[in-house]
Amino acid sequence: MIRRLALTRPIAEVDAVKTLGKPSMTALSARIRLVTWNMSKARRSSFLADVAQLAGGTDLILLQEAVLHGDRAHDFHDTSGFEWMMGQSFRHRSKAITTGVKTGSRAPSSWYALVRSEDREPVVRAHKSVLATRYQVGRGGASLLVLNVHAINFVGARKYGRQVAQAVELIRTHPGPLILAGDFNTWSPQRRRILTQAVDRMGLTRVPVAARKLVHFNQVLDHVFYRGLELVAARPLLDIKGSDHVPLWAEFKVV
DSSP, X not given: OOEEOOOSSXXXXXXXXXEESOOSXXXXXXXXXXXXXXXXXXXXXXXXXXXXXXXXXXXXXXXXXXXEETTOOOHHHHHSXXXXXXXXXXXXXXXXXXXXXXXXXSXXXXXXXXXXXXXXXXXXXXXXXXXXXXXXXXXTOOEEEEEEEEOOOSSOXXXXXXXXHHHHHHXXXXXXXXXXXXXXXXXXXXXXXXXXXXXXXXXXXXXXXXXXXXXXXXEEOEEEEEESEEEEEEEEOTXXXXXXXXXXXXXXXXX
């Protein structure tokens, strides 16, 4: 049974998190392949083929700026062999379109929490979100915490730091292996410093990928951090063209 975290600031919408699709495994294996990708609200026509391609070589898919049309599962959700957790950040009511963070896994989640930023983006007045999910690794094995992050963008460092602190609080609750990944919008030295100091305090390691491979508007915005795992390999997926962000793929081994 999936358990939700009791949030100090309740989410008004009852459908803030939707579960789509069915997982094909009962638990993740000790070798975990992950990809994180800001899919830029599916603006480019190749987005569905790109997601299908990513699903073929991964166990966990972390998407930011994911889109759900009409609150209904696409056929792909039902045939992918993944459980998809869609966390709503913004809802276009007139168009019946929801955008937010979405985490896909070949194994079912045992717990989840959607934590929205305390502050909103200016103009559009949208929150940004952290979607936390837990998964069993192996039969009776460790519990893996996965945090899918889309960080608040057009605000000052103080508000940015508040959302980073929300992720830190989720990390504090979990003593075992974990992955923190997504679009962190680290477009300034001050933002990079806030994030780096936070992950260092929590004992996380950044997946090292050549910065020039992940540049977005001359900055590296997308990152993967981990703890309690051994990094086997990592690379940017430069052949995926469905967004202005480059997906980052990594393989881990549970230690």
